[in-house]
Amino acid sequence: MDQDTSVSTGAAAAPGSRHVVVVGAGISGLTAAYELRCRGLSVTVLEASERVGGKIASTDLGGVRVDTGAESILVRRPEARTLIEELGIGADLTYPEEGLSAQVYSRGALRPLPAGQVMGVPARLLPLARSGIVSPRGVVRAAVERLRWFSAVDRDQSVGDFVAHRMGSEVVSRLVEPLLGGVYAGRAADLSLDATVPQLADGARAGHSAAASARAALRARAAASGPVFASLRGGVGHLVATLENTLRSDPEVRLETGATVRELRRQEGRWTLTVGSAAAAHQVDADGVILACPAIPAARLLADQDPAAAQILSGIPTASMAVVSLAFPRSALPRRHRASGFLVPPAEGRTIKAATFSSRKWPWLAAELDTVAGNDEPLELVRCSVGRLGEEAVLQRPDGELVAAAVDDLRELCGLDAVPVDSHVTRWGGALPQYNVGHLERVREIRARLRKHPALGACGASYDGVGIAACVADARTTAQEVAGRCPTGTTTGANESPSATTGRNT
Ligand SMILES: Cc1cc2nc3c(=O)[nH]c(=O)nc-3n(C[C@H](O)[C@H](O)[C@H](O)COP(=O)(O)OP(=O)(O)OC[C@H]3O[C@@H](n4cnc5c(N)ncnc54)[C@H](O)[C@@H]3O)c2cc1C
Incomplete structure (x- = not known):
């Protein structure tokens, strides 16, 4: 975008302070920026689109504001709730109506999701049989697994392979597919058990049945108390708006929208990012960089700095x-x-x-x-x-x-x-x-490679979890890590020099 119109509120960072650029202003980038500020670093957030929030968005419908992207927040794990409370909007947390069931439309009717399941894998057969979601034949097939012996498997496998091998394909197609599809919009035959249903992965590796693995996961879950999901009055967008306001009111933060980062280079002991259209590019210098954008733009930005990491990233569908x-x-x-x-x-x-x-x-x-x-x-x-x-x-x-x-x-x-x-x-x-089979290993490799570069990190939905809570956790950990590896300031915040070079198209 044009350099003059891209500048938003926020003063330039104090000379000598450490300055980190965060690429992307979804929940991950905004949280990373917030965490960097908690640690005293100055921050520039560069967001390609004209608004912040990424996959958290809302619209007016029927006279009210409704979420059109993410609409609920997992609060059984603490990270998102902690952030919400730190931001001073804990009182706005709100919970789903009690006593409502979740249903599956299967075999011609709406049927209750069987009580006691983990991503569609039933822990017990009676609720499965009563639900009618799978046919009587499918229930019998699921029951057969308790009579069989399974060898321990010391590798990742697809959720579909694991469940179909033990309980039969009908449990996969009627229960696991719709639940996995709700989170990943992906296919059970491709998605990694280790990455998407880690609660069952230990059982799989030990050679347990699927039902026994689900029972163990539910026992572990029972130890956790309190509501599982929450939203905020005004919708999940309220979290993003509060983070944005917090950052924009901080003179050590510069938050630019309409600012696509097109190139990342390491030169003269610092990072230089080329921002904006090829015709009107400008450069921003930084002591550290956090890529909080999706895998494909992250891969493009890393293509010169770390081709191997870029190749792995570009392979995440x-x-x-x-x-x-x-x-x-x-x-x-x-x-x-x-x-x-x-x-x-x-x-x-x-x-x-x-x-x-x-x-x-x-x-x-x-x-x-x-x-x-x-x-x-x-x-x-x-x-x-x-x-x-x-x-x-x-x-x-x-x-x-x-x-x-x-x-x-x-x-x-x-x-x-x-x-x-x-x-x-x-x-x-x-x-x-899509967290396909082998995803965790690929993420380990990407992170190990990025750690070899000075104060460079990546976070977001492509790595350790697509949900908001996982993104918040990843963003804070990455920001802490990059802050810890960030050299004493060599830059003075956003260096807005128009670029003589033309940025690579992203
Ligand atoms: C329809 C839908 C419903 C969902 N529902 C839920 C839910 O109910 N609960 C839940 O927990 N999760 C839900 N999710 C998942 C969750 O919302 C996302 O995984 C999460 O918000 C991703 O956040 P992020 O910051 O990692 O990435 P994003 O939100 O994708 O943000 C990345 C940002 O980077 C920017 N960017 C990209 N390239 C560049 C570049 N070169 N330069 C600068 N900026 C760049 C993008 O414009 C974007 O704003 C849902 C997702 C979708 C799509």
Whole structure:
């Protein structure tokens, strides 16, 4: 972008202080910047798009602000909650309505997710049989694993291979696929057991059955108390807005949007980043750099500095998806649905892969809808997810067609027979990194390589977890590590010299 218009609030860093550039202002980049400030370093955050937040975004629907990317935060692990409390918005944490079940549309009906499962792997057979999600034959096949002996396997394998080998392919296609698809939009046959369901991986390595592995994981989970998921009043976007405000009000932080980083070089004992379009590039110098952007742009930036790391990064595939947000008159949503939503296995051949009854799930949202003037009748908000790895064609349909397909599926799958009074489609191209078999080993290799460069780190959804809590944890650890390896300041914050060179296209 043009150099003059890219400059946002925030004073230049004090001469001599250590200065780190963070590339990307999703939750990972913003958190890394926050952590660097906690450690006294000055920070420049460079974000390619015109807004911060990355996969955390929102829109107006039915008169209220709703999340169109991430909509819930795992709070059973502490990192995201701790950050929220540090930012002073802990009082805004809010939890899903109690007593709502999660369902799966399978074999012609909505059916309850069996109690006691780990990413769709049932710990016990009775709830599986009662749910009707798999056929009676599928239940018998799942039961057979307890009669079999499995050898210990000392390597990563796909979730699909592990579960199908033990419990049969129907448990995979009807239970594991929709749950994994909800998080990764990926396929069980590709996704790594070690990386995506580590709770089961120990059992797999020890040669235990899938059900026994799930029971062990649930026992470990039982030790943790308190709610599993939370949101914030105003939505997850409230976290990003608060982080942004915190950073922007800090004179030692410079936060630029519309600032695509195109090149990263090491010269004269410091890092130099080329920012902006080839026609109007400028350079920013730094003592340290954190790449908090997705794997593909990170790979491009590392292509010269570390071709091997770049090659591994460029091999991490991504899945695209879309979120179709719909507002219906409240009377249209059958009250008998005491569910927060439902998942749809790919085997059902539907357009939507999940539906969340957002205003039923989140009481704060229902309360906000009640305060909206001008709606003839109170509204219910429903969020449908569309698209898995390999289903890109469906995402090429125009917005109107995606809305119509989602409405059709809702009518046929859950009896929601109404015309939406408002709708919004958000497309998330290449948004979800796929942790395929061997992912943990690849991440170890990338990190080991980056550690060989002075004060260079990478964090974000491509590495140790796609969820917000995992991204927050990774960002803080990476920022601590880069701060620890950052030499005494050789730069004076953002050196805004227009670049004589043309930046490489990214
Ligand atoms: C539809 C959807 C729903 C989700 N739901 C949930 C949920 O409910 N709960 C949950 O925990 N997780 C959820 N996730 C996952 C989670 O939201 C993301 O994994 C997480 O927000 C990623 O954060 P990040 O900062 O690592 O990456 P991103 O959000 O991708 O941010 C990276 C940033 O880097 C910028 N960038 C890229 N290249 C450059 C460059 N060259 N120069 C400068 N900037 C650059 C991008 O513009 C982007 O803003 C969901 C994801 C999606 C897509």
